[in-house]
Amino acid sequence: MSTVPTGPAPTAGSAEHQAGGQIPGIKNESQDGNDASNQINWESEIQLVASLAKLQELERQIHVLRQSVPDGVLEPLVPISNSKASPLKSVAETPSLLRSELDKTARNRLSNIENFQSVWRGPELQPIWSHVEARIRESSGELLQPTGIWEMDYDILLKELLKAEKTKEKEAQREEEDAERVKAQSSEGEWGTIVEKFMQRNIPGIRIVKGQKPFSMGIALAKAGMILLVEGMKEADIPGVSEWQVRAKAPPGRSPTKLENSIMNCLNSRPRKWDLAFLLDMISSYADIKSTPCTKCTRLTNNAAQLPTIRRIQPVQISQSEQRIFAFDALHSDCA
Template identity: 55%
Template sequence: MSTVPAPAAPTANPSAVTSAPQMADAQNAAQSGNGDLAPVSWDSEIQLVSSLAKLQELERKIHELRAILPQGLLEPLVPISNPDKATADNTISSSPHHLLSDLNQTARARIADIEQFQSMWRGPELKPVWAHVESRISESNGQLLQSSGMWEKDYDELREELLKEEKEKEEQRLREEEDIERVKAQSTEGQWQAVLDGFIQRDIPGVRVIKGHDQMEIAVALTRAGIFFLIHGSSEPDETEPDETAMPDWQISSKVAPGKSRTKLEDAILGCLGSRPRKWDLAFLLVR
């Protein structure tokens, strides 16, 4: 594990960054002195871990930049002095003119690396991080925040884990909300009829809605595109769904004239509609 660079090394423990009550006042003062800093919630664990991951990435690039002098600039000379180290990307120059061109190209590439690093260091994403680190160092009377001088965790991996956990929690929350809505829809008699009547009353230009003979069948014609869809509510609920939230799914198919086949546009629309969530929700299909 590599050492932390000298500029304002952050703490290895995210929870320690938010432990001091006066931290918020110091951070607000730092932000008020620099109006271009966006407000940042340092009580958020994902914000702390993301900031530490950015600092680790900066350190990694610092070690890469240290190799520029002299190795990085002299790469074109390596296969000349040691032919065994020649590669497809770094071959032996065929002439002094080509060697000079290779050296110039290598120098420009290394300068671009330095400029990219400077842009990242001074970029808007890191400005609030530097302000927060400076306020914490000020609170500790100039003492560095990471006593070991080493990174004790891979914060990029930790950030990915936290993002995955947040995504799973959000998906669970959405599933629970959908279950509640399904139960409510199931207990409301004639709700889908009201949704259909409301959709017909909108009288959308180029869209014609026809009720079928089956009470749970609807025909929707996109007159300008010449496309005709059938929407049919399945009589049996999906067996994979829990009984308490079971609702008929609304299936979509297209109707084409005899002797004709579906167009690519129709196939694309059917594919999109078929992959939609909330197949039980007619309002989600028609209105949204």
């Protein structure tokens, strides 16, 4: 994008630093800073905009800190010097209380300055300063952006770029999923191979028995005390299974429990309903449900004495012998 400069814009505090060729608090020959900077892809537009947004925020904080002295430190004296300036601020009743307020205000302002200095010299900004110094040296000390002002709000621009990047990732993921679905539905016998590979993993507490109907099976979760019936649905002119449906099999004379219904609701609201491998991995995540704590609150039961029946797929899956294994986080309904 043509609106992104090749280096950070000078700020009210950075122009004089650029003239001197060195950033205060950052060593010129800092090996750690150079190493960190070299590991960053400075050709990335998002990286450049993110760095500019951080520097822009630093300048905003500088303008706020400039009010610390003398206005900020002397704030408790405002009601005394001008009673109309701050009608909601009461005047200290005694000199000792006024002194105490002045001390407290001074400490708070000093703490703000120290926090700012900590961020300025911190590891998050170090690679940026190193990159700025390198660009200044390359330009023989000339300003990277001669106008000396910010040309746009880089925080807003960063949000727009991240949103576009996320949209692009979702599109790529959707295309990948479509390709997987076509491949999975291209062979009616593929589902049996998927079941065999799953059974070879010998997951404790799970037993699978193929049903008498085509594309059907029963799955027993011994530790959870549940039996699930899985059946594949077909659509006209589409080979293989278009969707796998799950229901709980309760013993005669007993209705499904609240726990079973909660698990069924989660299983049947899953994504990738055409993906049997995904479904089997998701079902296996319930094998130890009575001893698996919630990922978020780390407790087994919540305040309503409910187990974590919600399953959320983890962003990174495991691959074993060219077979992808899906992993899930366990969550209470009120933690999801």
